[in-house]
Amino acid sequence: xxxxxxxxxxxxxxxxxxxxxxxxxxxxxxxxxxxxxHAAEKVSGSGYKRFDVLTPYPVHGMDGAMNLKPSNIGxxxxxxxxxxxxxAFLMIWWMVGVNYPNIFGGKPFFNLPASIPIMFExxxxxxxxxxxxxxxxxxxxxxxxxxxxxxxxxxxxxxSDKFGIYIEAKDPKFNKDEVEAxxxxxxxxxxxxxxxxxxxxxxxxxxxLNTKFLGALxxxxxxxxxxxxxxxxxxxxxxxxxWMHYQAKVLPQSESKFFKDGWSMRRPVEGTVARGFIPYEFxxxxxxxxxxxxxxxxxxxxxxxxxxxxxxxxxxxxxGFYGKGDSRLRGQFPVPPTxxxxxxxxxxxxxxxxxxxxxxxxxxxxxxSISRDDRWAIIHYLRVLQRSQxxxxxxxxxx
Amino acid sequence: MSLDATYTREIPLVEGxxxxxxxxxxxxxxxxxxxxxxxxxxxxxSSTALLIGAVCLGLTFWYGVGLWGNNQPVGWAFDIxxxxxxxxxxxxxxxxxxxxxxxxxxxxxxIARFAEGMTIFAVMTAGIFPAIHTGRPWLDGYLVPYPNQxxxxxxxxxxxxxxxxxxxxxxxxxxxxxxxxxxxxxxxLRDRTTSGIKKAIYTALSLGWRGSNRHWxxxxxxxxxxxxxxxxxxxxxxxxxxxxxxxxVIPGWHTTIFPPYFVAGAIFSGFGMVSTVLIIVRKVFDMExxxxxxxxxxxxxxxxxxxxxxxxxxxxxxxxxxxxxxxIEQFTFINRAFGPYSWAYWIMFSCNVFFPxxxxxxxxxxxxxxxxxxxxxxxxxxxxxxxxxxxxxLTRDYLPSSWGMxxxxxxxxxxxxxxxxxxxxxxxxxAKTMPVVAMSEVKAVTEGAQPKHKHE
Numbered sequence: 001x002x003x004x005x006x007x008x009x010x011x012x013x014x015x016x017x018x019x020x021x022x023x024x025x026x027x028x029x030x031x032x033x034x035x036x037x038h039a040a041e042k043v044s045g046s047g048y049k050r051f052d053v054l055t056p057y058p059v060h061g062m063d064g065a066m067n068l069k070p071s072n073i074g075x076x077x078x079x080x081x082x083x084x085x086x087x088a089f090l091m092i093w094w095m096v097g098v099n100y101p102n103i104f105g106g107k108p109f110f111n112l113p114a115s116i117p118i119m120f121e122x123x124x125x126x127x128x129x130x131x132x133x134x135x136x137x138x139x140x141x142x143x144x145x146x147x148x149x150x151x152x153x154x155x156x157x158x159x160s161d162k163f164g165i166y167i168e169a170k171d172p173k174f175n176k177d178e179v180e181a182x183x184x185x186x187x188x189x190x191x192x193x194x195x196x197x198x199x200x201x202x203x204x205x206x207x208x209l210n211t212k213f214l215g216a217l218x219x220x221x222x223x224x225x226x227x228x229x230x231x232x233x234x235x236x237x238x239x240x241x242x243w244m245h246y247q248a249k250v251l252p253q254s255e256s257k258f259f260k261d262g263w264s265m266r267r268p269v270e271g272t273v274a275r276g277f278i279p280y281e282f283x284x285x286x287x288x289x290x291x292x293x294x295x296x297x298x299x300x301x302x303x304x305x306x307x308x309x310x311x312x313x314x315x316x317x318x319x320g321f322y323g324k325g326d327s328r329l330r331g332q333f334p335v336p337p338t339x340x341x342x343x344x345x346x347x348x349x350x351x352x353x354x355x356x357x358x359x360x361x362x363x364x365x366x367x368x369s370i371s372r373d374d375r376w377a378i379i380h381y382l383r384v385l386q387r388s389q390x391x392x393x394x395x396x397x398x399x
Numbered sequence: 400m401s402l403d404a405t406y407t408r409e410i411p412l413v414e415g416x417x418x419x420x421x422x423x424x425x426x427x428x429x430x431x432x433x434x435x436x437x438x439x440x441x442x443x444x445s446s447t448a449l450l451i452g453a454v455c456l457g458l459t460f461w462y463g464v465g466l467w468g469n470n471q472p473v474g475w476a477f478d479i480x481x482x483x484x485x486x487x488x489x490x491x492x493x494x495x496x497x498x499x500x501x502x503x504x505x506x507x508x509x510i511a512r513f514a515e516g517m518t519i520f521a522v523m524t525a526g527i528f529p530a531i532h533t534g535r536p537w538l539d540g541y542l543v544p545y546p547n548q549x550x551x552x553x554x555x556x557x558x559x560x561x562x563x564x565x566x567x568x569x570x571x572x573x574x575x576x577x578x579x580x581x582x583x584x585x586x587x588l589r590d591r592t593t594s595g596i597k598k599a600i601y602t603a604l605s606l607g608w609r610g611s612n613r614h615w616x617x618x619x620x621x622x623x624x625x626x627x628x629x630x631x632x633x634x635x636x637x638x639x640x641x642x643x644x645x646x647x648v649i650p651g652w653h654t655t656i657f658p659p660y661f662v663a664g665a666i667f668s669g670f671g672m673v674s675t676v677l678i679i680v681r682k683v684f685d686m687e688x689x690x691x692x693x694x695x696x697x698x699x700x701x702x703x704x705x706x707x708x709x710x711x712x713x714x715x716x717x718x719x720x721x722x723x724x725x726x727i728e729q730f731t732f733i734n735r736a737f738g739p740y741s742w743a744y745w746i747m748f749s750c751n752v753f754f755p756x757x758x759x760x761x762x763x764x765x766x767x768x769x770x771x772x773x774x775x776x777x778x779x780x781x782x783x784x785x786x787x788x789x790x791x792x793l794t795r796d797y798l799p800s801s802w803g804m805x806x807x808x809x810x811x812x813x814x815x816x817x818x819x820x821x822x823x824x825x826x827x828x829x830a831k832t833m834p835v836v837a838m839s840e841v842k843a844v845t846e847g848a849q850p851k852h853k854h855e
Contacts (some may be wrong), residue, residue: 161419
């Protein structure tokens with residue numbers, strides 16, 4: 001049943017002659033390459049312009065016989081190829097030299113020798129694609145399935161084993177009888193008259209309107225669209241397509257299944273000392289037990305600048321910028337005493353160091369946030385504050 | 400451009416005085432008749448192989464590349480071996496259709512179309528391997544320099560990226576070349592067919608080609624330029640593949656001989672595969688007088704030449720290892736020939752260098768069964784060449800403490816089998832649906848196809 005219906009469709013559009021439209025051309029078939037060359041010379045020599053020779057393969061010498069200018073399509077390839085080279089050069093130069101410079105193997109950001117392979121590839125790519133595209137669309141003006149020659153007995157022979165020539169009715173010199181006589185005299189094996197095809201609405205004579213073909217085309221495009229959608233929007237977000245969001249690692253606050261104790265980090269061996277974290281020898285001891293050591297840093301601009309920076313960052317919120325106990329914490333934390341007290345003024349540097357490192361009552365230890373050198377620098381700066389805030393009148397005396 | 404064969408006396412390319420109609424009949428026959436039982440058996444086998452490969456690949460997607468034998472230190476194994484193997488096979492097609500075209504080797508016409516088709520299928524097969532080798536193939540889009548949310552570009556100094564460009568350009572250009580060549584033949588098929596659906600398909604594919612000489616004129620020029628473009632392209636592709644190795648610092652890889660050595664090997668393996676398939680196809684489709692013994696004879700000569708070049712490269716690698724005075728290089732090559740993978744080395748050496756020497760004898764070159772065995776050995780040998788290069792260098796490089804052995808798993812073999820399945824399935828479908836010989840080109844070189852007197 002289905003086979004019968006399909007057969008009917010086949011019959012309908014494979015039958016394409018006789019046609020009823022206006023005369024399009026007079027066409028003649030020849031059997032040998034020599035004959036067709038001769039015919040082409042004769043036709044072009046007689047001054048016809050709108051004619052063409054159709055052959056199953058390129059026949060040598062035909063361009064000369066038809067009086068054709070040499071093809072200039074080579075220039076298209078050359079220009080496209082050169083654009084490919086320069087586009088590749090510009091692309092790489094901009095991407096790695098300007099937009100996101102990145103060091104690879106200690107080479108310059110934009111590195112010409114390494115760019116040459118890609119420049120070459122893009123030259124070939126652009127040249128080949130442009131050539132093919134312009135050959136088909138511009139030079140040959142294809143696709144042109146509506147050409148009246150299509151589906152005639154004439155074209156069926158010239159794509160297989162015969163050599164054909166035709167003169168269009170639109171040629172200014174065209175005269176049906178004259179042309180026919182000329183072809184006959186040239187020894188044509190068959191002369192035919194090609195008429196324009198008249199398509200009616202809903203006509204299936206156009207082979208591309210074949211239902212099976214169109215059905216398959218529409219069907220496959222629908223399937224492609226649906227599959228593409230599902231792949232890009234659904235499938236790729238199912239396991240195992242994880243996008244590196246999920247990895248076999250222990251996240252914070254979760255238990256390690258690997259180690260017995262459930263910790264993911266291993267504790268260092270007992271007694272390990274990390275670099276820059278030499279333990280403080282008076283940790284946890286009262287102030288009185290501190291054996292004073294002198295401040296190891298010299299007093300100079302650099303150290304004082306560092307000290308000011310660290311003091312302003314770490315100490316000033318509670319102690320105030322001048323150490324006067326004018327906390328900026330608005331009562332959220334016990335206000336510390338002034339650092340200009342007799343006690344602190346007379347303290348050795350090591351005692352202040354002890355307070356910073358060890359903390360004192362409500363003041364926490366800053367050992368973990370301020371490095372040792374920074375602590376000593378803060379102390380130098382604190383001495384500067386003490387000196388400047390308690391300047392005696394004698395400073396005004398001219399020495 | 401005109402092909403002129405008068406400069407040398409040649410045996411006719413197409414045997415007997417075949418008429419154009421007969422050429423069409425023979426070449427179009429597979430596309431017009433119901434497939435034979437032989438064809439069904441063949442595609443049954445190849446699609447089974449393809450299916451096995453697909454299952455192995457699916458499992459790899461699911462569980463990850465841990466299913467493969469790849470390990471530390473052998474991070475590149477079957478995936479890259481297969482990639483290089485198939486991309487190498489893909490080189491014969493363009494060589495035959497472009498380089499031999501430029502050299503006016505008219506005997507190429509009978510096999511060019513088929514070889515081009517094989518190029519395309521081989522490159523498609525090859526393309527799968529680097530993609531799956533990344534482990535997360537769904538992220539392969541990152542290989543393309545596009546403006547992405549990371550604001551990052553690809554590393555243009557890496558040979559692996561050059562490979563991305565080279566292989567995709569090669570595929571595209573080969574495809575265009577192939578399609579341009581097919582247009583006139585599609586038109587012939589369009590005008591022959593009696594089936595509606597085929598008529599529609601060939602009409603769409605032939606774009607309304609009429610065989611107009613005003614078209615042929617530009618067409619031939621483009622064909623020539625495309626051949627000119629493809630010639631350096633085909634040489635560049637395997638050169639860049641060899642850079643993947645040569646630009647690294649692994650002993651046995653870091654050598655300047657790699658580019659020419661790889662190109663010779665690629666042509667060698669490609670011709671091996673083309674011969675293998677053609678010997679079968681000319682039998683199955685009765686094309687003995689179009690794909691003639693003379694053609695196979697010439698292909699065997701090329702095999703002999705390239706096989707000898709490959710042999711020279713093997714010898715030169717040893718010489719340079721000794722001459723360089725670099726103990727690590729020296730060790731690597733001694734290890735190749737006499738280490739734990741020496742069996743692979745000697746399979747490679749005998750299949751690629753020793754057996755093809757038999758092609759010096761005309762009797763053997765023109766003997767189809769022996770040729771068939773020898774070209775099969777070439778395929779085996781060239782696969783082992785890549786195995787030897789990759790595995791021996793990686794298992795034992797600089798630090799003996801990090802040496803290791805490599806053992807492929809059944810998934811590796813499954814995917815290798817699947818790659819053959821994919822390739823042969825595509826070849827068989829191609830042979831069934833498209834003209835496997837360029838009809839218009841063969842017609843142009845038959846006797847009496849060109850005018851007797853000059854018309855320039």
